[in-house]
Every structure is written in C-alpha cells, then in structure tokens.
Amino acid sequence: MTDNHDSNFVNSPKPKGFSLSLVLGFVIFFSIVNIQYTAPIIPILGFHGIIDAKSNVRNSYPEDMQYLKQDIEKLIEQLIINDYWFLTTQDLYDFFLTKSKKIPSQYQKKKPVMISFDDGYKTVYTNLIPILYKLQKKYGKKVKVVLFINPGSLARKGSHDSIHLECNELREGLRKGFYDIQSHGLNHKDLTKLNRRELIKELLQARTELRKCTHDLDPDQQVASHFAYPYGAHNQQVESYVSKYYLSSYLYNDELLNYGCSKNHYEIPRLMVNRQKSTKQLLEIAETLSLRNNQKGYKDKC
Template sequence: MLRNFILASLLMVAKFVNAAVILQYHNVSTTTPAVTSVTPEQFAEHMEYLADNKFSVIPLSELVSAIKNKQILPDKTVAITFDDGYRNIYENAHPILQKMGFPYAMFIAIEPIERKFAKMMSWEQIITITNEGGAEIMNHSYSHDHLIRLNEGETKKQWLERIRKNIVDTEKKIAEKTGDNFKILAYPYGEYNHDITTLITELGYAAVGQQSGAAGVYSELTALPRFPIAGAYASLKQLKTKLNSLNMPIVKQVPLEPQITAAQHRPVLKLTLEMTDIRASQMMCYISRQGAKKPTWLSDNELEISADKDLSAGRSRYNCTVPSKTKNGYYWFSHTWIKPKANGEWLAE
C-alpha cells in the first residue's frame, strides 16, 4: 500500500515537472525591426546563460514526442525555434548554436525562398545547416499565409481544401530538399481556429503558436505555447523569468477557439485547473492593452476572466500566471483572441 501511495505521489509530481519552455526567435540582427529582433550579442548572452546554468536544450521534435507520449521531461528543458528562415539566422545565430552544441528548429515558408528574397536563406544554406547537424526544418505554410482567412467568394469547403494543400505541399517540399518530415507546423502570425486544429489533427501534425507559456502534458498538441523573444521582451532578466515558467495545469478550457466575431467584444474564458500545486489567491491575469485583472473564481478549481473594455480588432491575449507551492516559478498560460473589424474585414498586416 505504501509503495502504491509513493508511486502515485511521484506520478502526480511528475505532471508538474513535465514541462518545457519553447523559445521563439525571428531575427538575430542589429539592422532588422526591433519588434522581431534580438542582437547577436543578446542571442549569444541567452545561449551562454542556458549553457552555464545547465539547461537541457533538446530538439523540438523530441519535445513534441515526449508531450504526445506523456513522457517525463528532464528538468529545465528548453527547445529553441526560429520563424521564417531569415538569412541572419544562418549568419549570426547558427554559428553560436553550433559552438554550444544546441539543436534548434527553423520554420520556413516556401514561396519567399523560391522567389529568392534577399533577406531569406537560400535552399543551399538551409541544406548546409541541416547537414552540419542540429537544425530541424519545419513547416510555416507555403507563403506565410493568414491561414484563418477565406479568399473572396471562397466557400468553407474550398478554404479548408486550400489550407490542406498548402500545409501538405510545404511539408512535401521540405522533405524533398532536406529529408526532414517532422509534421510540426508553426502558425503564421500565431493565428489558427478550431477548423484548422481539426485539420491538423487529421493530418497527424502537431503545431506551435505565438502565445506565451510553458509547454507540457496540459497543453494542446495543436497549439503548443512559445515565448516570443524580441524587442522589449529580449532582456536576460525577462528570459530568466520565462525559463522558470511552468505548464499551467488546465484540465478544461472553454472556449478553445481563438477566433471571435466582430460582435464579441469582451469574450469570457473559463479554465478548470488541477489545484494541487497552485496558490490560487495569487492568480493574476493580464488583458492586452488593458492591464492586470484578478480572475473570478466560480468554484474551488474553476475560474473565468474577461476584458473590462472592448477588445480591439486584430490579435489580443489573456495571460494568466500563478505561483507554484513547491517549485521556484510561475504557472503561465496565454490565450489568443483574433477579431475582425466591425465590417468583417481583417486588419492589413
């Protein structure tokens, strides 16, 4: 009996440590927009911190497989990712990662590479970094599209078929050029909806977004969180906070759907949590462009959060954090809302 109790306790504890932080970078350069960039010096500082503090940096494919199979991850597990495949990653980031021996994933869109945009890597450079080891090349859609948007006059069925072809054709091209076939998608702009996650599941893919939080057994495999690292969020101090984050133990979320209508001004998010390791009284949430707000507890383990002011068109987020009772860090969760303008059109980006 005692052995069974100890085993059950260890399994419960394992759920709370079975988490990892996925870092998302775009540019490593001093000449690109600050909002999507870290400098080479900042990037080197980040990687040195991971090495000096003995973080377990693993391939993203390995991390996704561990979450999928509910395997216990090493403590202080990190995966490094880059979106878009900019040439400065080849020039400035790859040498640092090679020196450190850190694996990483790079999500690429095919069209910018095939059109030989000057700021993008070439296929030759992409093949070089895969041959040198450490780089996993993954799917970022064919043309870096807003996947949730229907073309004018397009039916829902036509849209879904177009998105299916988009993703499958991208994966096929990556496999043809590099031999990689990981079936992991990064949503361009972090945008997805229920129809797309259903399609992703049918295709046998996992996917990552751009919402903050630690990834783990409580995460949706079709919307794994990542911490964007750039601009105002690129300091080593902020990185340390993110690296200590924990996978929010959500057992039910309503809604899962990020896409809302123009008439949904203050959407309500309800979360049901596993409360064993949570200091509930210290839960705090943050609304994009509105600031901090305490959630409303509906029961001992269920809360809801909504905006006090109407959400703007475009992308907004509800972020919630709460300290752990047993670990040095905060459970961290973010949900994205994607809203059209009042006339139903999308913001130009």
C-alpha cells in the first residue's frame, strides 16, 4: 500500500476544475462583471499530515504533503475569529446536499467550511489535537475536522514507529468531539483497478472495521457513513458500489462545491492543500467566497 498521493497524480486524470491559485481570481472576476450566478459555494479543504517546523522529527511520506503545524493553527484560529461553521460530512449531507434538515438558527449567519485530513497520519493526533484543545480553551469553540481513514493501516496499540493513527487515538478524538471519522477504503487502493470482489471488500470491510473501533462511541453509526476515493480515482462502477454502502463520497480534484447545483452526492469536490498553498491564500479564498455567499444568500439557483 502507498500513501503517496503526489506520485499518483501523474497517472490520474487531470482536474476539470480551477486550481486553487486561480479560484480567488475567478471569484473576483465574476463579482466585477456582475454575472448573475447565485448558487452558494463551500470550500472543502483536503489536508494530509501535519509537521512541526520546530521539530527535527520527519516522517517517510513526502514533506510537500505535510502542512505546517504553525500554519494550520493560524488558519483554524482565523476561521474561528471570523465565525465559520466547521461542517461535518453529515452536516453537509443533511443541510446542503439533500436539504433534508433545516439549517439551525444559530448557524444560519455562519460561514460554512469543511476541513478534512486523508490517510490517518498520526500527526493529526500528536500535532492537531493540542491545537484544537488550545483554541477551544481560548475561544470556547470546539472545532471538528473530518478524517478519511484507511483502517487497514491503523497501527497496533503501543506502536512507536508507525506513521499512522492507532484505534485508541481515533477514539479519543471522537470522544472529545474533535473528529468526524469517515472511510477512505480499507487499504488505500485505486478502486478503479480492482475487480468486483476486491472493490466490495475495500468498501465494506473499511466501514466494518471503523465502526468496530468506535462502536460504543457512535450509537447512531455516523462513523464511516461517507467516503473519500483514494487518489481521487473513481469511475461509474466504483460510484455504483460506493453508493450501496455510503451516503456520499468525496473527490480530491482542486474544485469548489457549488452545492446549489450539485446533484451527484458521490462526486463532492475538495481543494487540494499542500505546502504551496499558504494560510493567507486559503483565508482569502474562504473570505471572498463567504462575502459573495452572504450577498447572494443561501439560494439554489445555478
């Protein structure tokens, strides 16, 4: 199994949407020319590992895929200060995609954003949890992040050399209300290259193992209800089988979610975030989109 997303981009289909560096210009341009485009847009940020710039500890996965701990703290703190609503996968599904529930009054004026982390690296426990505790104490705001996990790579309890999370570390983050734990397939395989039996195993066993790890903490079985395609790789067959076991699924394609126009819950776009995407850049995009959404309101017209 490999967790190197970058190495697989070479053989993956090129994103059809706009790159992160172009998104801000795109939004500003359409604001200037006053195009009547009213459907709200939600940024869903896709991270991987978190590295501490002050530490000499390095992991085996590419540094480009590791976001700086100091920068992720700045980003989350500014999102808190600017009154963002940190969406879970179920929030997005209920309130925006299916609209099966009405947005609660306390969230109607907030700006929606989702922060996700793929592959279950241990640093989302060792480096991220302390940040979330710190910010909760400072602002009285609990931030929840989405983890797309491969249970096949969960480390054994007490393992000191693994770069991946242990089940008990997942459980602690869930118990404390910081984690929304979802599936990324059992072993991070390219699902488009599997036969039917292998595909079902990757999808179904991943859900089973994650719910087994968290069973007593998840009475409503919201864990592993949603999915993210490993490498962002999918096709019609993969989508068809994912839809049998999950409520929605996420891409990794550097696009934004226009939820008013999105009809396919199994192709939810995410922005690809790595070391080249600065905190300032991410905040500018989020704030520009939120300003535009507030001006237009939560409308469904495309």
